Amino acid sequence: MTLPLVDTHCHLGHHAELSVAAQLERARAAGLVLLVDVGTDVGSSAAAVAVAATEPDVVAAVGIHPNDAAAATPEALAEIDRLAGADGVVAVGEIGLDRYRDRTAPAVQEAAFRAQLAIADRHDRTVMIHCRDAWDDCVRILEDEGWAGRRVVLHCYSGDPATTARTVANGWFHSFAGNVTFTNAAALREVAALVPTGLLLTETDAPFLTPHPHRGTPNDPSYVALTLARLADVRGEDPAALAAAVLANARRALPGAGA
Numbered sequence: 001m002t003l004p005l006v007d008t009h010c011h012l013g014h015h016a017e018l019s020v021a022a023q024l025e026r027a028r029a030a031g032l033v034l035l036v037d038v039g040t041d042v043g044s045s046a047a048a049v050a051v052a053a054t055e056p057d058v059v060a061a062v063g064i065h066p067n068d069a070a071a072a073t074p075e076a077l078a079e080i081d082r083l084a085g086a087d088g089v090v091a092v093g094e095i096g097l098d099r100y101r102d103r104t105a106p107a108v109q110e111a112a113f114r115a116q117l118a119i120a121d122r123h124d125r126t127v128m129i130h131c132r133d134a135w136d137d138c139v140r141i142l143e144d145e146g147w148a149g150r151r152v153v154l155h156c157y158s159g160d161p162a163t164t165a166r167t168v169a170n171g172w173f174h175s176f177a178g179n180v181t182f183t184n185a186a187a188l189r190e191v192a193a194l195v196p197t198g199l200l201l202t203e204t205d206a207p208f209l210t211p212h213p214h215r216g217t218p219n220d221p222s223y224v225a226l227t228l229a230r231l232a233d234v235r236g237e238d239p240a241a242l243a244a245a246v247l248a249n250a251r252r253a254l255p256g257a258g259a
């Protein structure tokens with residue numbers, strides 16, 4: 001039996017072997033009814049908008065990734081602003097802070113982050129957050145920019161329990177990726193059990209973060225089934241009930257995403 005599944009964060013244009021069409025065929029066979037194709041720069045954002053324009057079960061997020069924040073020139077931000085208003089776009093992202101791959105100066109990342117939060121606000125789009133090793137600053141900036149209680153998706157969630165108390169209180173959505181299935185991810189699974197069912201989402205971040213037992217091969221959205229199953233197990237919930245809840249959450253988190 002296939003459950004109705006959601007991948008709230010994938011990069012369909014990044015797969016080295018499978019075409020977008022091939023990935024969507026596999027995804028639909030696995031039960032996926034909604035996918036969010038996410039941009040990391042102007043080019044991949046425009047490509048995501050193009051896929052969303054032709055595929056009924058795909059919507060797009062547009063934004064400049066914190067590791068690419070040096071490319072967030074006024075011209076590039078104007079292009080993201082234009083794309084954010086396009087049909088099929090449900091979110092501005094992925095945007096945020098990354099202190100793990102410290103390629104871009106923190107001040108440059110923060111400026112690009114704040115500028116893109118303003119774009120999301122202007123278009124009433126959800127924001128899709130990439131945050132690594134910078135949770136205090138990420139939460140502070142979101143709160144400072146007025147996003148507490150608004151539509152925020154924390155992509156590939158990895159906060160600790162104290163952070164999670166704050167993100168849950170702010171009503172933000174926590175999207176878990178394949179790393180929650182990794183053998184050494186016990187702490188992340190404990191956090192996944194803390195998030196209320198109504199604030200839980202599933203994603204692949206494909207072609208990255210391939211879930212167990214397929215690690216070492218490229219990820220694709222069909223593998224979100226493994227993440228959903230592991231989350232249900234960790235949380236002691238029925239997989240079918242959790243899948244239905246995640247789909248309802250995705251529709252609330254990302255208005256305009258039909259399915």
Ligand SMILES: [Zn+2]
Binds near residue numbers: 009011094205
């Ligand atoms: Zn991503």
